[in-house]
Amino acid sequence: MERTLVIVKPDGVQRGLIGDVLQRFETRGLKLVGLKLMSVSEELARRHYGIHKGKPFFEGLIRYITSAPVVVVVFEGKDAVAAVRSTVGATNPVQAAPGTIRGDLAMEIGRNLVHASDSVETARSEVALFFREEELVSWSRDTDRWISE
Numbered sequence: 001m002e003r004t005l006v007i008v009k010p011d012g013v014q015r016g017l018i019g020d021v022l023q024r025f026e027t028r029g030l031k032l033v034g035l036k037l038m039s040v041s042e043e044l045a046r047r048h049y050g051i052h053k054g055k056p057f058f059e060g061l062i063r064y065i066t067s068a069p070v071v072v073v074v075f076e077g078k079d080a081v082a083a084v085r086s087t088v089g090a091t092n093p094v095q096a097a098p099g100t101i102r103g104d105l106a107m108e109i110g111r112n113l114v115h116a117s118d119s120v121e122t123a124r125s126e127v128a129l130f131f132r133e134e135e136l137v138s139w140s141r142d143t144d145r146w147i148s149e
Contacts, residue, residue, distance in 0.1 A: 002080035003033065003136075005126040006088075007115035010068035011106075013037075018071050021101055021114060024087055025075050029147035034074035034127075034136045040066050048129060064110070072130045078148045081116075081123050088116045 008021050026032065040048070045062045052058045075084060089100025093112050096103035106112045117123035127136075 001076050001078060002120060002123065003074050003076045003127055004080045004084050004117045004123040005115075005130060006073045006075060006084060006117075007065075008071040008073070009111075009113055009115060010064065010070060011111040012113040013069050013071060015113075017105060017113065020105070022071075022073065024101055025073075025084060028083060028087055030075040030077040030080055030083060031139075031141055031144070032073060033076045033138065034072075034131050036072045036130070036135075037069055038072060039069055042066055044129070048126065060110075074127050074131060074136055081118075081120050084116045085118065088114050 006021075006025065008018050012018060012021055022032070042062060045065045046053075049058065049061055049065070052061060077083060087101060089096030089102035091102075091112060092109045093102040093106035094108075096106070098104060101114055102112050117126050
């Protein structure tokens, strides 16, 4: 089973969309194994978005993700990374398909509500950046046999 990181960004928290966003993943069949409401420090933001260092939008991204609380979540499931990415939709909400989180709830690329790990490798490092292993809960869900073969 894969694990992946989702962040409900400051705009999602401020707009009261935490429940709506998380429900889409749970309804899809992904299992929640870690959850935190937190303020992202500048140091953590720079580590998390380090791949974008030197790009024109980097400093604005750091200011934004540290501007208000976020909810960080780890979901688990078969092909969790791909399932989360398709549920989230395209980075630019105007190009995101209807039925996706961004397609239904967002209007601008700079306020696109959600971060989602883009690969299995990235997911591993991002989960470790935001959660200690003992903060993640492995558990059995009775409905799993009705979600995956």
